[in-house]
Amino acid sequence: MKWFYLILGCLALPLAIVAEDEDSRGSLVRVRASIQPYDQFRPWQKKSPYGLNGTGVVLPGGKVLATAALVANRTEVGLEKPGSAEKCAAEVEAIDYEANLALLQPTDKNFLKGFSGVVLGPALRAGDKTEVWQLERNGEMLRNQAEILSAGVGRYPSDEAGFLLYGVRVSLPKRDDSYTLPLMKDGQLAGMMMGYDRDSQEGTAIPIPMIEHFLKDAADGKYEGFPTLGVSWSTLRDPNLREEVMAPKSGGLLLTRVNPRGTAGRAGLKEGDVLLSVDGFKLDEDGNYRDSLYGPTAVGNLIRTKPTVGSVARFRISRNGKEMDLTGTYDRKAREEVAIPTLQFDQAPKYLVVGGMVFQELTGVYLQEWGDKWSERAPQRLVEYFTFQQEKRADPGKKVVFLSQVLPSPITLGYQQLSGLVLEKMNGHEINNLAELAKAVDEISSGDIVFEFRDEPGKLILQADGLPAISEKIAKDYGLPALRRL
Amino acid sequence: MGNGALRFAPLLLLPLLGSCGKGDWQLSEARKNVVMIEVTAQTWDYRLPWNPGTVSSARGAGFVIDRKRIITNAHVVSGARYLTVQREADPRKYPAKVNFVAHDCDLAMVEVEDPDFYKGTTDLKIGGIPDLESVVSVYGFPIGGDRLSVTRGVVSRIDYNSYTHSGRESHLAIQIDAAINPGNSGGPVMQNDKVVGVAFQGFRGDVAQNVGYMIPTPVIRRFLKDVEDGKYDHYVDIAIRWMALENPAMRKYYHRPNDGLGVVVTDIFSEGSSDGVLEKGDVLLSIDGHPIESDGSVRLDGQPVQLEEIVERKFAGDTVELEVWRNQSVEKKVITLRPAEMFSMYEVLYEEAPRYVLYGGLVFQPMTANLMAGLLGSADLRLRQTYTLFGQDQLYRETPEPVILTSVLPDRSNVYLVGLAGQIVKEINGKRIRTLADVVPALELGGEKTVIHFEGDQRPAVLKKKEVDQVMPRIMAQYGIAETKRTELGDRRLAKGSFKKEGENR
Numbered sequence: 002m003k004w005f006y007l008i009l010g011c012l013a014l015p016l017a018i019v020a021e022d023e024d025s026r027g028s029l030v031r032v033r034a035s036i037q038p039y040d041q042f043r044p045w046q047k048k049s050p051y052g053l054n055g056t057g058v059v060l061p062g063g064k065v066l067a068t069a070a071l072v073a074n075r076t077e078v079g080l081e082k083p084g085s086a087e088k089c090a091a092e093v094e095a096i097d098y099e100a101n102l103a104l105l106q107p108t109d110k111n112f113l114k115g116f117s118g119v120v121l122g123p124a125l126r127a128g129d130k131t132e133v134w135q136l137e138r139n140g141e142m143l144r145n146q147a148e149i150l151s152a153g154v155g156r157y158p159s160d161e162a163g164f165l166l167y168g169v170r171v172s173l174p175k176r177d178d179s180y181t182l183p184l185m186k187d188g189q190l191a192g193m194m195m196g197y198d199r200d201s202q203e204g205t206a207i208p209i210p211m212i213e214h215f216l217k218d219a220a221d222g223k224y225e226g227f228p229t230l231g232v233s234w235s236t237l238r239d240p241n242l243r244e245e246v247m248a249p250k251s252g253g254l255l256l257t258r259v260n261p262r263g264t265a266g267r268a269g270l271k272e273g274d275v276l277l278s279v280d281g282f283k284l285d286e287d288g289n290y291r292d293s294l295y296g297p298t299a300v301g302n303l304i305r306t307k308p309t310v311g312s313v314a315r316f317r318i319s320r321n322g323k324e325m326d327l328t329g330t331y332d333r334k335a336r337e338e339v340a341i342p343t344l345q346f347d348q349a350p351k352y353l354v355v356g357g358m359v360f361q362e363l364t365g366v367y368l369q370e371w372g373d374k375w376s377e378r379a380p381q382r383l384v385e386y387f388t389f390q391q392e393k394r395a396d397p398g399k400k401v402v403f404l405s406q407v408l409p410s411p412i413t414l415g416y417q418q419l420s421g422l423v424l425e426k427m428n429g430h431e432i433n434n435l436a437e438l439a440k441a442v443d444e445i446s447s448g449d450i451v452f453e454f455r456d457e458p459g460k461l462i463l464q465a466d467g468l469p470a471i472s473e474k475i476a477k478d479y480g481l482p483a484l485r486r487l
Numbered sequence: 488m489g490n491g492a493l494r495f496a497p498l499l500l501l502p503l504l505g506s507c508g509k510g511d512w513q514l515s516e517a518r519k520n521v522v523m524i525e526v527t528a529q530t531w532d533y534r535l536p537w538n539p540g541t542v543s544s545a546r547g548a549g550f551v552i553d554r555k556r557i558i559t560n561a562h563v564v565s566g567a568r569y570l571t572v573q574r575e576a577d578p579r580k581y582p583a584k585v586n587f588v589a590h591d592c593d594l595a596m597v598e599v600e601d602p603d604f605y606k607g608t609t610d611l612k613i614g615g616i617p618d619l620e621s622v623v624s625v626y627g628f629p630i631g632g633d634r635l636s637v638t639r640g641v642v643s644r645i646d647y648n649s650y651t652h653s654g655r656e657s658h659l660a661i662q663i664d665a666a667i668n669p670g671n672s673g674g675p676v677m678q679n680d681k682v683v684g685v686a687f688q689g690f691r692g693d694v695a696q697n698v699g700y701m702i703p704t705p706v707i708r709r710f711l712k713d714v715e716d717g718k719y720d721h722y723v724d725i726a727i728r729w730m731a732l733e734n735p736a737m738r739k740y741y742h743r744p745n746d747g748l749g750v751v752v753t754d755i756f757s758e759g760s761s762d763g764v765l766e767k768g769d770v771l772l773s774i775d776g777h778p779i780e781s782d783g784s785v786r787l788d789g790q791p792v793q794l795e796e797i798v799e800r801k802f803a804g805d806t807v808e809l810e811v812w813r814n815q816s817v818e819k820k821v822i823t824l825r826p827a828e829m830f831s832m833y834e835v836l837y838e839e840a841p842r843y844v845l846y847g848g849l850v851f852q853p854m855t856a857n858l859m860a861g862l863l864g865s866a867d868l869r870l871r872q873t874y875t876l877f878g879q880d881q882l883y884r885e886t887p888e889p890v891i892l893t894s895v896l897p898d899r900s901n902v903y904l905v906g907l908a909g910q911i912v913k914e915i916n917g918k919r920i921r922t923l924a925d926v927v928p929a930l931e932l933g934g935e936k937t938v939i940h941f942e943g944d945q946r947p948a949v950l951k952k953k954e955v956d957q958v959m960p961r962i963m964a965q966y967g968i969a970e971t972k973r974t975e976l977g978d979r980r981l982a983k984g985s986f987k988k989e990g991e992n993r
Contacts, residue, residue, distance in 0.1 A: 233944040235945070235946035238903055239903030239904070239949070241903075241936070241949035241950060241951060242903065242946060242947070242948075242949050244949070245936070245938060245947065245949040255946055257944040257945060257946055258944035376868055376871075377871075381872060381875050381876060382876075384868070384872065385872050385876065388868050388869075388872075389869070389872075389943075391944075392943075412734075412735075412736065413734070414733050414734050414735065415730075415731055415732075415733030415734040415737065416734060449736065449739075449740050451740070456879065457728050457730070457753040457754045458728075458730040458751075458753040459753045459754070459767060460740075460753075460768075461734075461737070462734065462736040462737045462739075462740040463736055464735075464736040464739070
């Protein structure tokens with residue numbers, strides 16, 4: 002019985018320790034971001050502003066590491082010293098929304114003078130003990146004991162594929178500036194906390210290998226981002242499937258789609274190929290390679306975190322039973338050269354108002370404006386083009402221009418209810434982006450402007466005569482600051 | 488057209504509790520003819536298509552016309568396995584049979600064999616469309632007791648509305664403010680001893696109050712006329728989309744004066760009534776001599792109604808004459824009307840047993856409204872989009888009936904295929920799959936293997952035929968499946984599908 006009590010006593014030790022030691026000072030700084038996203042449904046204006054408060058990590062050079070989510074759609078970013086209310090504005094030097102990391106630089110070079118900074122620690126493994134640091138109001142450090150539950154590839158908030166991710170168990174008390182928090186190990190940085198669920202007391206953190214990749218990329222002043230392969234794949238455990246695709250005795254995964262623009266596509270990989278190894282790392286039937294640190298790890302980490310844009314990619318494949326080696330260069334073209342971009346944070350949405358008809362260029366951010374169930378609630382044609390753009394809108398030069406709404410005016414009589422219509426042609430000319438449409442509209446001063454849409458009602462007509470004056474009046478009536486942003 | 492969100496709830500049938508006693512007074516016309524219908528019905532489970540489904544009992548109303556035929560709602564007798572009817576003046580319950588069901592307009596005709604049942608019934612007259620604000624009485628057996636209930640209200644609105652039972656149809660409906668509740672379904676709505684409607688749907692209490700709907704007599708008369716030849720055909724459809732021609736620039740573009748007349752044709756559904764007759768950009772000026780206003784309405788008996796109402800009252804094979812403005816001159820076009828098969832995808836099926844093919848634990852089912860209703864929440868985007876855009880994008884031209892691998896019944900032989908459930912089948916053994924009927928012959932093609940390809944970037948499923956033959960008895964015993972397939976089409980209408988080149992490969 003006595004032994005039992007002893008255990009209990011151990012567990013009841015406070016998880017959080019207010020630290021007095023020297024090494025925790027000069028390492029963290031408060032980050033105050035003023036956020037004001039654009040209103041995608043009213044592209045000429047912004048939504049109401051709000052603030053996000055996080056804790057940034059001071060790096061040895063005097064720059065500050067934070068998450069990208071903390072500073073997305075910012076109007077202003079400020080830093081504040083933990084022990085005092087001394088403040089300084091900061092610039093975002095590099096930002097990666099996929100990897101959810103941002104590097105901040107104080108505008109006053111001397112602001113963080115005296116901060117020793119935190120060095121990057123080693124990568125952690127499941128089971129490792131670690132700490133999540135929080136700042137008390139008075140600037141004291143609150144060190145919460147934490148444990149790494151898992152280390153593997155998982156979903157990041159603004160990424161489509163997957164990156165290395167820590168699952169962290171930690172009991173975090175409510176404190177200010179907790180939107181982003183550092184994960185620490187022996188006074189060194191071990192990761193950045195980017196998500197936390199108070200009920201399960203579990204969170205997610207961006208591991209050191211990701212942070213290293215990001216900082217290395219940002220160091221030369223030209224940020225390029227994490228490479229992508231541009232493929233869809235399936236596991237190859239099924240012996241019947243292995244036989245069908247003539248896969249070798251073991252290992253490999255089946256490529257079910259290859260984007261010809263991506264790293265894999267340009268290296269010559271094709272749909273139906275069995276990918277056996279990447280950069281010398283053998284892939285098993287489940288799509289894992291053997292990581293020296295984490296053991297079997299999803300191939301996503303191998304192709305996105307290990308190489309950098311511009312480095313050589315080496316593939317071994319089996320095609321129709323014949324093995325061969327292919328070489329290419331890692332890049333991000335599969336992600337960036339697309340008709341409908343996903344990540345358009347910080348960017349003002351393009352629009353064009355013609356006599357009350359509002360045209361926009363389709364982005365993933367616009368669709369997300371429809372809420373969590375955007376794929377059910379947004380106009381289905383727009384959802385289709387976005388989701389299946391690899392199949393249906395593969396040409397990155399062909400943006401999707403659509404009529405998002407109609408501001409009622411005498412010349413849009415009968416059109417008021419229309420929205421979500423993809424524009425294909427204007428006066429018989431194909432329209433590939435919003436600038437083309439603006440140019441085409443500007444060139445017509447009399448006669449009909451015939452808009453042809455993908456779906457019914459098919460055609461809508463506006464009279465070009467006197468159109469600029471009418472548009473101006475609409476801008477005035479509805480208080481639009483401008484009729485276009487291209 | 489299309490499949491809007493369900494706004495109305497059909498008046499749920501009232502679950503059966505007890506029965507009622509007898510009465511013998513001086514009865515009104517309505518009370519002589521109104522009947523209580525008790526139904527035991529079976530509903531299929533589309534997730535387990537081989538099962539006979541669940542059995543439930545419910546109560547609705549109906550009324551005898553011409554001392555012989557009983558009119559009620561289709562949703563009262565849908566899937567009926569046993570039904571009895573009972574009149575107020577006679578406590579006996581008579582077994583009855585369903586003669587005709589028209590799911591598209593939610594009407595059905597029921598008959599009792601025993602002539603005793605009809606003693607005391609009269610030739611109940613069917614009236615016209617009651618005036619707005621005039622008073623009507625609703626007869627039925629709604630919740631709150633077991634005896635006949637009568638409520639009274641005024642005619643609030645006469646308009647096109649969706650008929651919830653079929654899931655896709657819209658017809659003329661009359662809104663009344665009399666209390667209509669579960670159990671009123673199928674009951675007569677009376678005015679001056681004439682039937683002026685059949686109570687059929689309303690809103691849930693938390694959505695709207697004092698809003699009930701009845702099927703008006705033009706729809707009832709149409710139903711009675713349709714079944715004269717011994718079978719019920721479907722409503723016909725002009726199968727076009729049109730846009731109001733209100734915008735001055737649009738009117739000028741189509742060279743129409745500002746006379747407030749005409750609508751412009753924006754889409755014509757292939758295989759529909761107007762296919763090959765009308766063209767996009769045609770301006771419709773009149774229909775059967777009724778001028779079409781620029782908002783698409785025509786005057787019928789002095790009332791403004793949508794131009795489709797002219798078509799609504801016709802039957803398959805009837806014609807409709809249109810005055811069309813094309814190439815700046817007026818042309819007369821005659822359209823022979825037929826049902827819009829291409830939209831049958833969105834029709835909820837009631838009588839037909841769910842079709843399926845079982846192959847080595849893989850369950851193939853055709854895309855139907857019933858199946859999708861159960862899947863929509865969980866279905867992946869491709870499946871949902873194929874369903875939503877099926878009519879609009881005329882996908883039926885290539886695949887009149889997309890086939891879905893709805894589930895993989897786990898067995899040691901198919902452990903690697905479980906993740907493929909929910910995919911749309913593209914090809915089996917190199918054969919393009921356009922309807923469920925293609926599946927069984929395609930499975931027999933090829934050599935020792937069966938290779939199934941799916942839409943999108945999915946891996947194929949590969950099965951060894953010999954192995955499938957071996958495991959089938961085990962799977963069927965394990966999951967209690969008696970038949971490997973059910974592929975008879977029943978009454979389901981399918982678009983013919985102007986197929987792309989036969990045998991075309993990926």
